[in-house]
Amino acid sequence: MRVFPQFKTNPVKGDLIKLPELGWVKMRLSRPIPDGFKLKQVHILKKASGYFAMLSLQCDVQVPDATPHGHPVGIDLGLEKFLATSDGELIARPRFFNELHRKLKLLQRRLKHKKKGSKNWRKLNLKIARGNQRIHDNQKDFNVKLAHHIVQNAGRVFVEDLNLKTWAKGMFSKHRLDARFGQFINILQSVCWKQQVYLAKVNADYTSQQSPQCGYTTDRDVAAAQIVMIRGVGAAGLAVPEIAWGEVLPGVIDLGKCPRARKPRKQFLGIPTLNEVG
Structure with a gap:
C-alpha cells in the first residue's frame, strides 16, 4: 500500500x-x-x-455520540451459531473458508510443482490470491449486511467484552478466525455510529452459565444474549425491559441442567465500556 x-x-x-x-x-x-x-x-x-x-x-462537523434510547438488543457470539440476539434471533455461521478450502489446498499443491517465477507459476499464484480475496470479500459483505440488519430495529446494542486475541487460540482457532468476529464488531461499531444507535460492551463472564430466571427455558445462545442485554441496560442505569419468562422456543434447553459452559470472555477492542462512557 x-x-x-x-x-x-x-x-x-x-x-x-x-x-x-x-x-x-x-x-x-x-x-x-x-x-x-x-x-x-x-x-x-x-x-x-x-x-x-x-x-x-x-469535514469540520461535530457528530454527537449516541445516547441510550429505544429498543435494547443483546448479542452473543459463538461457533455453533454466528450470533444470537436477545430478541430470539439465531444467525447461522457462514463457512466461506471451508467451502473453498479444498480447492485452494489443491491449487497450492499444484503450485509447488511449478517453477518459481515462470508464467504458469504466476497464473496459479494469481488464481490462489483471487480465491483468498473472494473469501475475504464474502465475509465482509456478510458482516456489513448483518450489522445493518441488527441496527435497523435497535436503539441500544450491547455486546460481550471479549479478548479476541486469546479467543482465537486453541482447538477452534481456525473456525473462530474464519468467522472474523473482530471484523464484525468493528463494522457494527461503525454502523451504530452512523445510525446514531448506542453501542456498549458488558462483562462477558458467565453469560452462558447464568439463567435469566429460575425455570425459564430457551435456546442457550438466546439466553446468553438476554443476559448481555440485561447487564448492559442495568449498567446504564435504565429500566430492564420485561422478557416473556416461561416462553419455550424451538430447540430449547434447560440452562440449569446444561453440563457445558463457556469459558469467561473478557475484552472487545475499540468499543467504549459502560464505565468509560459513564
Whole structure:
C-alpha cells in the first residue's frame, strides 16, 4: 500500500485522479464526494483483482455520540451459531473458508510443482490470491449486511467484552478466525455510529452459565444474549425491559441442567465500556 498525503487542491476530476509522480490516472469512483468535504489522503492498495484507491475525506462537523434510547438488543457470539440476539434471533455461521478450502489446498499443491517465477507459476499464484480475496470479500459483505440488519430495529446494542486475541487460540482457532468476529464488531461499531444507535460492551463472564430466571427455558445462545442485554441496560442505569419468562422456543434447553459452559470472555477492542462512557 502506498499513501499520498496532503493535497493542496482537489485532485479528482470526474473519473480521473491526479497523483504525484504518476499524473492523471483513470479510476471508477464508487460514489461522488459529498459537498463540504476535503480530500486529505489517497491510499493506493493492490489486491488480486486490481488496484484500489481509498480516499480519506475531512469535514469540520461535530457528530454527537449516541445516547441510550429505544429498543435494547443483546448479542452473543459463538461457533455453533454466528450470533444470537436477545430478541430470539439465531444467525447461522457462514463457512466461506471451508467451502473453498479444498480447492485452494489443491491449487497450492499444484503450485509447488511449478517453477518459481515462470508464467504458469504466476497464473496459479494469481488464481490462489483471487480465491483468498473472494473469501475475504464474502465475509465482509456478510458482516456489513448483518450489522445493518441488527441496527435497523435497535436503539441500544450491547455486546460481550471479549479478548479476541486469546479467543482465537486453541482447538477452534481456525473456525473462530474464519468467522472474523473482530471484523464484525468493528463494522457494527461503525454502523451504530452512523445510525446514531448506542453501542456498549458488558462483562462477558458467565453469560452462558447464568439463567435469566429460575425455570425459564430457551435456546442457550438466546439466553446468553438476554443476559448481555440485561447487564448492559442495568449498567446504564435504565429500566430492564420485561422478557416473556416461561416462553419455550424451538430447540430449547434447560440452562440449569446444561453440563457445558463457556469459558469467561473478557475484552472487545475499540468499543467504549459502560464505565468509560459513564
